[in-house]
Amino acid sequence: MSPTSSTSDRMTVQEQVVSVMEEMQILGTLDKLIAASEHICIATPLGTGDFLADLQQAFRLNGIETCIKNALVLSRRRKNIKEEQEQLNYMRKAQTHFERRVSKALLNLQTDLKLSLVRQRSSSEAQELSSKWDELSTYDQDVGSIRNLYSSQDLYEAVVALRDPDYSINRLEEKWSAVKIPLNVPTFEDLQEFFSDVCTSVDPFLGLGSALVLQGNSNVTLLNHRITLGTKVVAENDILLSEEFVKGGCPSHLRGRLWKQVLLSHVGDKEKTYFQAKKQAVIQTEYLTDKIIMKDIQLTASRDEHYFVYEDLIYQVSLCFSRDPYVYLQLCSKFGSRAQTATRFTPLDVSSNGSKTGTVKADGDAPGGQTITTSAFPPSSCIPFYGWAMYVAPLCYVHEEAEDIYYTLRAMYIKYWSRLHRLSSHRQGIVSLAILFERLLQQQEPELWIHCLNNNIEPLRIAMPWMVQAFSGFLIPEQLLFLWDLILGFDSLLLLPLLAASVFSLRRENLHRILSHDSAETILSDLSTIQVVPLLQMALTQHTG
Amino acid sequence: MSRITYFTDMEKSVVTANFVKRGWTSATSDEDWNFYWANTQTCRSLFSAESSYRLGDYQLINHFPNHYELTRKDLMVKNIKRYKREQDKERETRERSQFNLEFVPVTFVLPADYNLFAEEYRRCPTCTWIMKPCGRSQGSGIFLVTKLSRIKKWSNEGNSASTYGRHAVQASSVGSGNPQQPAPPRESYVISKYIESPLLIGGKKFDLRLYVLVTSFRPIRAYLFRRGFCRFCSAKYDRSTHQMDNMLVHLTNVAIQKQGDDYNPHHGGKWSVEDLLFYVASHRGSDAAELLWQEICWVIGHSLKAVAPMMLSDPHCFECYGYDIIIDANLKPWLIEVNASPSLSTTTNTDHFLKLSLIDAILNVVLPPDGVPNAKWNKRPSADALRGWIVLIDEEAKVGSAYARQNKGSKAKSSRSDIGRSK
Numbered sequence A: 001m002s003p004t005s006s007t008s009d010r011m012t013v014q015e016q017v018v019s020v021m022e023e024m025q026i027l028g029t030l031d032k033l034i035a036a037s038e039h040i041c042i043a044t045p046l047g048t049g050d051f052l053a054d055l056q057q058a059f060r061l062n063g064i065e066t067c068i069k070n071a072l073v074l075s076r077r078r079k080n081i082k083e084e085q086e087q088l089n090y091m092r093k094a095q096t097h098f099e100r101r102v103s104k105a106l107l108n109l110q111t112d113l114k115l116s117l118v119r120q121r122s123s124s125e126a127q128e129l130s131s132k133w134d135e136l137s138t139y140d141q142d143v144g145s146i147r148n149l150y151s152s153q154d155l156y157e158a159v160v161a162l163r164d165p166d167y168s169i170n171r172l173e174e175k176w177s178a179v180k181i182p183l184n185v186p187t188f189e190d191l192q193e194f195f196s197d198v199c200t201s202v203d204p205f206l207g208l209g210s211a212l213v214l215q216g217n218s219n220v221t222l223l224n225h226r227i228t229l230g231t232k233v234v235a236e237n238d239i240l241l242s243e244e245f246v247k248g249g250c251p252s253h254l255r256g257r258l259w260k261q262v263l264l265s266h267v268g269d270k271e272k273t274y275f276q277a278k279k280q281a282v283i284q285t286e287y288l289t290d291k292i293i294m295k296d297i298q299l300t301a302s303r304d305e306h307y308f309v310y311e312d313l314i315y316q317v318s319l320c321f322s323r324d325p326y327v328y329l330q331l332c333s334k335f336g337s338r339a340q341t342a343t344r345f346t347p348l349d350v351s352s353n354g355s356k357t358g359t360v361k362a363d364g365d366a367p368g369g370q371t372i373t374t375s376a377f378p379p380s381s382c383i384p385f386y387g388w389a390m391y392v393a394p395l396c397y398v399h400e401e402a403e404d405i406y407y408t409l410r411a412m413y414i415k416y417w418s419r420l421h422r423l424s425s426h427r428q429g430i431v432s433l434a435i436l437f438e439r440l441l442q443q444q445e446p447e448l449w450i451h452c453l454n455n456n457i458e459p460l461r462i463a464m465p466w467m468v469q470a471f472s473g474f475l476i477p478e479q480l481l482f483l484w485d486l487i488l489g490f491d492s493l494l495l496l497p498l499l500a501a502s503v504f505s506l507r508r509e510n511l512h513r514i515l516s517h518d519s520a521e522t523i524l525s526d527l528s529t530i531q532v533v534p535l536l537q538m539a540l541t542q543h544t545g
Numbered sequence B: 001m002s003r004i005t006y007f008t009d010m011e012k013s014v015v016t017a018n019f020v021k022r023g024w025t026s027a028t029s030d031e032d033w034n035f036y037w038a039n040t041q042t043c044r045s046l047f048s049a050e051s052s053y054r055l056g057d058y059q060l061i062n063h064f065p066n067h068y069e070l071t072r073k074d075l076m077v078k079n080i081k082r083y084k085r086e087q088d089k090e091r092e093t094r095e096r097s098q099f100n101l102e103f104v105p106v107t108f109v110l111p112a113d114y115n116l117f118a119e120e121y122r123r124c125p126t127c128t129w130i131m132k133p134c135g136r137s138q139g140s141g142i143f144l145v146t147k148l149s150r151i152k153k154w155s156n157e158g159n160s161a162s163t164y165g166r167h168a169v170q171a172s173s174v175g176s177g178n179p180q181q182p183a184p185p186r187e188s189y190v191i192s193k194y195i196e197s198p199l200l201i202g203g204k205k206f207d208l209r210l211y212v213l214v215t216s217f218r219p220i221r222a223y224l225f226r227r228g229f230c231r232f233c234s235a236k237y238d239r240s241t242h243q244m245d246n247m248l249v250h251l252t253n254v255a256i257q258k259q260g261d262d263y264n265p266h267h268g269g270k271w272s273v274e275d276l277l278f279y280v281a282s283h284r285g286s287d288a289a290e291l292l293w294q295e296i297c298w299v300i301g302h303s304l305k306a307v308a309p310m311m312l313s314d315p316h317c318f319e320c321y322g323y324d325i326i327i328d329a330n331l332k333p334w335l336i337e338v339n340a341s342p343s344l345s346t347t348t349n350t351d352h353f354l355k356l357s358l359i360d361a362i363l364n365v366v367l368p369p370d371g372v373p374n375a376k377w378n379k380r381p382s383a384d385a386l387r388g389w390i391v392l393i394d395e396e397a398k399v400g401s402a403y404a405r406q407n408k409g410s411k412a413k414s415s416r417s418d419i420g421r422s423k
Helices: A006-010 A013-027 A030-042 A051-060 A064-080 A089-113 A123-131 A135-137 A153-160 A171-176 A189-194 A196-200 A221-235 A239-247 A252-263 A267-282 A288-297 A308-322 A327-334 A347-351 A394-396 A402-415 A417-421 A428-443 A447-454 A457-466 A477-490 A495-506 A508-513 A517-523 A532-540 B012-019 B040-047 B073-088 B114-123 B146-156 B275-285 B286-309 B347-367 B402-406 B416-421
Strands: A118-120 A219-223 A285-287 A362-365 A371-374 B005-008 B034-036 B108-112 B131-132 B143-145 B189-193 B203-217 B222-225 B229-236 B271-272 B318-327 B333-339 B387-396
Touching: A013 A064, A013 B203, A030 A051, A030 A064, A051 A064, A064 A239, A089 A288, A118 B318, A123 A135, A123 A267, A123 A308, A135 A308, A153 A428, A153 A457, A189 A196, A189 A428, A196 A308, A196 A532, A219 A221, A221 A239, A221 A252, A239 A252, A239 A477, A252 A477, A252 B275, A267 A285, A267 A402, A285 A288, A288 A308, A308 A394, A308 A402, A327 A402, A327 A417, A394 A477, A394 B275, A402 A417, A417 A428, A417 A457, A428 A447, A428 A457, A447 A508, A457 A495, A457 A517, A477 A495, A477 A532, A477 B275, A495 A508, A495 A532, A508 A517, B005 B012, B012 B347, B073 B108, B073 B189, B073 B286, B073 B318, B073 B333, B108 B114, B114 B146, B203 B275, B203 B286, B203 B347, B222 B286, B222 B347, B229 B275, B271 B275, B275 B286, B286 B318, B286 B333, B286 B387
Parallel strands: B005 B034
Antiparallel strands: A118 A285, A362 A371, B108 B189, B131 B143, B131 B189, B203 B222, B203 B229, B203 B318, B222 B387, B229 B271, B318 B333
């Protein structure tokens, strides 16, 4: 049970024990573990052999060792997370400005339509909503005149408008890329190294084709092999093992359990109660953002031929998500508490429209069991934009129950998706991803890049929605989930610009023939035939220049 | 052959576009056609005893003369019941098959089998039954029944179809009608056990529409189009009695669903079979999805074998059937009906593209390699021509023959991933 990495040498065993216990406290598993350990200690017979070895064996067999191992891994990761205060002034200003624009749009919407930001639902309304909870797609919310607050195009404009006052850009550079700030992004060689497993892993990736037969054993298809292996991995419940397995692509019906292990989004009774509380919050109070969320779902997920069957689930999950202050707290600790749109809405703003509520308070449970009161609008602090529902939709193929979808969404959003619509200098923020996309395309397809420049085609404008939505709504569900497997397994969003650039590479011949941006958009509008894993392999094994 | 001409009974863009693409021209009134995309009535009259028209070697038509053995609900049930009896007798000599031949819900023809039906009804008084007119389509005239009294009421009303259907009564046109009859003959109905626990996704009922191309019945050559779709109801499934008459909950026909308030024209309630199988694989396991697809293929295959002895396998004919299948909550597929003229109107872009590809794929299979309609051709399409199809039954292909090896890639037991690959 002793750790092997060198960083642990700096910590004594005592310190590690303390950090493991702290981590378990955070995860909420400490009590259960202690109880289980006591039980095993009592149950393990005093044989003639080494009691300690017997005990260790018993711990291993009962999964206690794995629990502790997981906690150690997580505590180490937690210690390595630095708070990401934005260091670059101009970036911070740009993000603040963007947030302000969004808030202003929201307030404009409110005054234009004469709706309140927050209001208590009348008991009849609450009754109606409650009875229609399972078919919210038919609940008439009169969202016809609601406008979406912003879309990935607005993000594109914002990214392209960024300027570093300390960096003077010459005329040639001005024309060369859409994004004109000098952020440090990984090179192609860095990517090749980081994602080398995609090309050289021992087992072929599932995304290559589930009917492939294994070398040396032609009776077993790749899918069956992955299923056998995956079932064992699920049983182990070891985070590192699960992450490694997920990289290679999950068999569809194991994906739910594997993602839960990797994202730590297990759903127990406490989680179910919490979700019910959010549901009640939705039923009792109406936020203006509810209407925006519903409008977005109507325009995106409900129209999508792959996801429309799940629209009712998507409504439930999205609305409850917007009431969850846990999201707000996590985002605050991640991005630094100053930079949150939510705090812009002081209690004064919210009540100034004459609604019944005074201050907006939302209660949330931090996982340690403390109750926290926050002021955020909406409570999750996530203002929906056009396409937000697409973060939720694909999860309906992964889980069946609303609670499972909810917690997976929450974990993924906090960990990954929140970076995709936030201006920051973080290596995996949308700005860096945009720069990386352009650099990759410039490096791998210089002729295509010149062709685009000469014909006023803007590749980033086309690729931006793909990256902001993590390709949801563009790839078919099976391929999209393979992509998200890779994102989870490698814990990196850098795959998004890589995939985007490789799509352009794939269609380079057709792109060379067209002469306008609109035609380029048409050529690249249908990604339903894209196979993610082969394309990424091709992209990573290309030679530069 | 200088010009290849086509003739159609109805204007369908997905059909004529494919003819024009091949350089064919529309036949003028005084010339013979090479390829006729007919509706079922004209085809029947063309082949009827009274007709003096004899089809030439270079003429193909898109229906079999007596397709109604499969496509009329009462005849289909009759043929399958007979087939099942024959198969059961051969149980000892039959090759091993785990597939249960009960794939059509218990059905009776009314008024002929009324007594048999009443006996069955009494065995399960709480069951729901569904009444369907034998010769109609698009969900017209269908209603649900829970009490025997409802049937008695229906039979007392004589030609009661007009009470329930939206369209005027269509006299059944099998065989020629006697013009001297004072009133149209009484429309026959079938009554089937209603599948009360269909598989629900998103709380809604759906059925599958699959396209099956048959180029001959002796030997049987049948192909399944890889791209089928599910048709969803727009209203949540509700078994309660007050929803018994709400056809938006129970009937999946697009013609019915289009009239609902919640019909969404963007997707038209159509979900691809690929997504359905992915859903099943994700929530029930890939084995379950694989088995479901295999059982669907078996259902179709057995239904064709059942009617094959009755069919006039005219070499000028081929037919593309629209199979309607419902999956119950235990993932068992049930054959509901077979359509001789599946709708070629399109509701969404995807739909349009699918039907355009379907006709193209049909032409690739029914035409010999030189592209000229030829009734004397041996009807053995190349593997390339079969792209987009799964070979359901090919009685001619003997195991080990070169022809069988050629088509190995598109055998019926393909997994879901194969369906996805051939886009």
